[in-house]
Amino acid sequence: MHVLILGGTTEARRLAEILAAEAPDLKVTNSLAGRVAAPRLPPGGVRIGGFGGAEGLAEWLGAHDVDALIDATHPFAGTISLNAATAAGTAHVPLLALRRPGWVPGDADVWHEAASLEEAAGLLPALGRRVFLTTGRMGLAAFAHLEDLWFLVRSVDAPESPRPPHMEVLLDRGPFTLDGEREVLSRHGIDVVVTKDSGGAATAPKLMAAREAGLPVVVVRRPPTPRGVPEVADPRQAVNWISDRLEQGILPASD
Incomplete structure (x- = not known):
């Protein structure tokens, strides 16, 4: 089974770490945009650079037999999130958005x-x-x-x-x-x-x-998650989603 993580964030790196520790037989590829000269590399396979838009990403998903796609990019990476939604639909690959919650102002702010x-x-x-x-x-x-x-x-x-x-x-x-x-x-x-x-x-x-x-x-303000894409706020929730999608029992479910 193959999971592609569109990453570059703390949440994406943490998700890759959990998968490497708990599902060593799962193939995980982390995709980084390449905008940072010396990125912190997560465990698992790593590719750096763009896909060539939604069409290129859809082709990559099919060519590499991707079973699940996780959009764990920065909350302001609006273009890649839209491309991910389009590509997932074209390639018929389940897609999940992993987004940290936004900030909320306090009374003194x-x-x-x-x-x-x-x-x-x-x-x-x-x-x-x-x-x-x-x-x-x-x-x-x-x-x-x-x-x-x-x-x-x-x-x-x-x-x-x-x-x-x-x-x-x-x-x-x-x-x-x-x-x-x-x-x-x-x-x-x-x-x-x-x-x-x-x-x-x-x-x-x-x-x-x-x-x-x-x-x-x-x-x-951050752009909204593309319509119809399920969203979670925590890497552990993403792990559970992957486990449900793959239906192989190779990942331990947790609350």
């Missing part, structure tokens, strides 16, 4: 929601002058026209142009600590934070630090 990076950029001039931009290196073009603002851009790899003219790059990879995020905000005189609603605990401390400092946070 000062959040401003935006539907896109462009909308987030439009909100910034009225909120602050020194911006902590934590949306990754992709999409900086949306902020390139804001010549009166200063940006601290945090990403795993160095960003490319177009990008804001006044910026400093902080190369770092989560998980981050609350003390560390407090220090970043204080040292750089940050007065507004921009983030995507990625969810999860690894990057949540920035929200806690912003709450403590009373800073506004612009939160870009």
Whole structure:
């Protein structure tokens, strides 16, 4: 039996680890987009790079006899999620979306929601002058026209142009600590934070630090899961789903 995991996230890596430990006879292939120069590789087979759209993914599913497809990509990887839904339908392969839950604001949070990076950029001039931009290196073009603002851009790899003219790059990879995020905000005189609603605990401390400092946070809403695709929030739930789909009893079911 063959499971393809569209990964690159903590949840995808954890799912691969569980499958490697509990179902060593199950063939698992982890697909990474290749946007990070030195990704953390999960156990099992690994392929890096795109498939060539929905058609290419459907062909790959058929050519490699894939029995189940898990879309465990980043919550903002909307294109690959749509391609996965189309390809799974074409190849008649069961598809599951594994998505960490989104963040929920508390009473003390000062959040401003935006539907896109462009909308987030439009909100910034009225909120602050020194911006902590934590949306990754992709999409900086949306902020390139804001010549009166200063940006601290945090990403795993160095960003490319177009990008804001006044910026400093902080190369770092989560998980981050609350003390560390407090220090970043204080040292750089940050007065507004921009983030995507990625969810999860690894990057949540920035929200806690912003709450403590009373800073506004612009939160870009995540795209919805494609219609008709079942969704779970935990790797263990995905394991149980795979076990049900394969109906081979090779994976232990759990609550």
